[in-house]
Amino acid sequence: MDKKTVDKMLQNADRNALIAIIAKMSSQSHETEKIILDWCKNNNEKYRKKAIETELMNHWAAARSVISIFNEYGGGPESDEEDAYDHLWKMDEIVKSNDISWEVRSEILDEMLEEFNIGNSGFDDILIDVASSFCKSAEERRYFADILAGGSSDYYRNYAARIYQSLGDNEQFLKTKLANLRYGSDYVEIAKYYAKAGDRTKELEYIWKGMQNSDGRLDELIAYIAPIYMREGNDKELKRLYELVKKTKWDHNIFAIAQQLYQYAGQKGDYAAKKKMLLLILDTCDGSDLKKWCAICKKELSAEDWQKEYETILEKVKKKNIKYYLDICMESGKENIVLEYLQNSNYRYDYWSIDYNQYFSSRLATKYPDEILALYWKEVHRLLQVSNNKNYDTAVSFLKKIKALMKKNKQQTEWETQFRQLKETHRRKKNFMALLAGIK
Numbered sequence: 001m002d003k004k005t006v007d008k009m010l011q012n013a014d015r016n017a018l019i020a021i022i023a024k025m026s027s028q029s030h031e032t033e034k035i036i037l038d039w040c041k042n043n044n045e046k047y048r049k050k051a052i053e054t055e056l057m058n059h060w061a062a063a064r065s066v067i068s069i070f071n072e073y074g075g076g077p078e079s080d081e082e083d084a085y086d087h088l089w090k091m092d093e094i095v096k097s098n099d100i101s102w103e104v105r106s107e108i109l110d111e112m113l114e115e116f117n118i119g120n121s122g123f124d125d126i127l128i129d130v131a132s133s134f135c136k137s138a139e140e141r142r143y144f145a146d147i148l149a150g151g152s153s154d155y156y157r158n159y160a161a162r163i164y165q166s167l168g169d170n171e172q173f174l175k176t177k178l179a180n181l182r183y184g185s186d187y188v189e190i191a192k193y194y195a196k197a198g199d200r201t202k203e204l205e206y207i208w209k210g211m212q213n214s215d216g217r218l219d220e221l222i223a224y225i226a227p228i229y230m231r232e233g234n235d236k237e238l239k240r241l242y243e244l245v246k247k248t249k250w251d252h253n254i255f256a257i258a259q260q261l262y263q264y265a266g267q268k269g270d271y272a273a274k275k276k277m278l279l280l281i282l283d284t285c286d287g288s289d290l291k292k293w294c295a296i297c298k299k300e301l302s303a304e305d306w307q308k309e310y311e312t313i314l315e316k317v318k319k320k321n322i323k324y325y326l327d328i329c330m331e332s333g334k335e336n337i338v339l340e341y342l343q344n345s346n347y348r349y350d351y352w353s354i355d356y357n358q359y360f361s362s363r364l365a366t367k368y369p370d371e372i373l374a375l376y377w378k379e380v381h382r383l384l385q386v387s388n389n390k391n392y393d394t395a396v397s398f399l400k401k402i403k404a405l406m407k408k409n410k411q412q413t414e415w416e417t418q419f420r421q422l423k424e425t426h427r428r429k430k431n432f433m434a435l436l437a438g439i440k
Contacts, residue, residue: 053104056094060108063087070121085126092130105134106143113147128156138167149176158186165193184210184220191224204228211244218245219256226260230267238264255284275301282313287321294324323354330363339368342375358401369409376402377418384426392432399439 066084070076095105109131116127128148135144141163148160161176170193177190187210194202207225211218222245229237238261245257258280265273278297285293294313298306318325322341329337338360345354355361365372376398383395399419406415419439426432 049099049101052094052098053100056091056100056104057108059087059091059094060111063091064111064115067115067121067123067127070123071115071118072120074120075122081122084123088123088126088130092133095130095133102140105140109134109144117151119153124153128159142167142169145172154180154182158189181210182214183216184214184218186210187214188220188224211241217250217256218248218253222253222256222260226257226264230260230264251284255281255286258284271302275305279309282316285320287324290317290321291324323359326354326360330360335364335367339364339371343371365405369405373402373405376405380422384429384432387429387432389431392429392435395432396435396439399436403439 063084066076066080070081070084091108094100112127112131112134115121116124116131131144135141145160145163145167148156148163151157157176157180161173161180164170164176165173174190174193177186177193181187181190187206190206191203191210194200194206204225207221210221211225214221222241226238226241229241242257242261245253248254258277262274262277262281265271265277278293278300281293282290282297294317297309297313301309314325314328317328326338326341329335342355342361342364361372361375380395380398380402383391383398399422403415403419406412423433423436
């Protein structure tokens, strides 16, 4: 009904009747309730806080209705997920911008942490982010930390420990951390605590405990303790560290200690030790770092040692980073190796391809035009086996390159013959045929 009709129908209604009607409407419509709350916030200072708190509770009710279902089923529709996120961020904004009573905040906080502790919704991180903004005073933050510390998540028990530390409660921080030592970063955090307290014995003790007991990589622990011994010139402890790390047989760990000992050898001017660590680094570094470390080896090793180790280094490069290996082949006049690799690797063109954007083939085309043309034609035929516009676009880009290369090699007649045959074979692919009009 329009405003005029409503006015006529409610002409004789008294205030109590109007309020009853509005209350009934608001109980059945979130939009109506929002209009009332917005009016109250802007026009009724006495009840403004109540309106804001009601708005906050409404956002949580809407978010929880989604989160609880997600917890039950382990997920849900993306549109529902986005709605819940929107309500949670609005809650965060309301709490940060307004003076909401702890009575209201704590009621919602407890319910948020109930959903968090179920831990099957996928909303865990945002629930904690928003919940943390609900806790403003030291007492409230401690309340929050106590709940997290009693939960089942290692990560959030450590989160609780950091809250205790920020509150200056070192005893509870230490108690919580020591009960949740798992990764290298946990042991480093304890070591830093003891370092700040001036307890050198405990500091190093927990680093060594971490080296022996932590799950996962040891690089944080190595990066913490190795520089200490390097500054002291403590070769004995560095050797003990090196031997312990080698026993893990994990490249990430060995790479971490080798980097430290390479620097140490440089500081001492120990060429033999530096060479040993550089070669170990090449053995254990990620393929993405190989080019950098090869350049360092070439610079740091003597010309004689570089020449002596070159073939071995090249084999390491070939195993770890084939693209870099092929680059070396191109630069050293071994283009035939690159061509052979492209021919034998089921050549195909996509983002992950060695030859993406014709990185190698465009440079090989001058010396091996027929072979590269064969690769390109093969890729065109492969792409056209699957009928979709993306493949059509890529095939056309190859055809343009083929045409340019064949024209350069004075193969115009061959181009026209093969192009005509291609069009005949794929004449029913209307979208593809339309794209071919762009190849003059």
